[in-house]
Amino acid sequence: MAGPIPKVTEALIQRWIQNGRGQGEGGLYFPWYTIFDVRGPSLRTRIWGTKVHRIHHLLSLLELILFYHNEFRPSVLDIREQFPLFPREECFDIADQLGIKHPTAPKTDCRIVVTTDQFVTLEKGMGRHWEAWSVKYVSDLQGRSLDKLEIERRYWRRRGIPWRLFTDRDLTPAMLHNYRFLHPYRERSALQHLPDDFIAYVSQHLRAEVAHHTILSKLCTPCDHIGSQKPGSAMQVARHLLANATWPLDMHQPLGPRAPLAFRMA
Secondary structure, three states: OOOOOOOOOHHHHHHHHHOOOOEOOHHHOEOOOOOOOOOOOOOOEEEEOOOOOOEEEEOOHHHHHHHHHHHOOOOEEEEEEEEEOOOHHHHHHHHHHHOOOOOEOOOOOOEOOOEEEEEEEEEEOOEEEEEEEEEOOHHHOOHHHHHHHHHHHHHHHHOOOOEEEEOHHHOOHHHHHHHHHHHHHOOHHHHOOOOHHHHHHHHHHHHHHOOOOOEHHHHHHHHHHHOOOOOOHHHHHHHHHHHOOOOOEOOOOOOOOOOEOOEOOO
């Protein structure tokens, strides 16, 4: 859940609602909080999303990793970050039922808009489904943070939508490295500087040769020479294929040009 900017007032909240914050879907969605609205030491990131082709605003390293995770899930259609829980009165009611004070802005004591870090739309079978994700470091799972999370959990339970908590215990050191290694190559446009026939040749070659424990550089370097391309060109094609689930990667093992590929075991 994102923290509020200083001096949150009812007038500011109503202005944000009128301006369309927290509304829309896909490329038209605008998050309730942006990286410019929240202060603090956490990593803040603006990143291009390949699912709906818009800039996403992520307010911590954990949010970034969860975003990567959802971007790489084939069933995910949309990721709406910093998603506001409207109507606000429902959150007020839940807080009253819990016997806790609703979250407020520190300088004005105005009741803030409670948000869920990522609201995800998925396609399953013949229909659409939704998941709500909250992000917290384990060390922060105490006191008022738990109160806020319980408001979220009950809000989504009323709607029959699964609510999930993502923490640093869900990570391995390799995950962030792997997502950053692959995400820039999710879209075909990342290869637009390469000839189409070279991309087709490398793709066909890799699809035929890649296996568990393959070292990509041993396959890619000869392709650069054969295709008269700059060193690393075939590796870019390989990263595009990897980023689009051509092979069943184990994302908990580090990826790299000289690292043996690790596949998920059935």
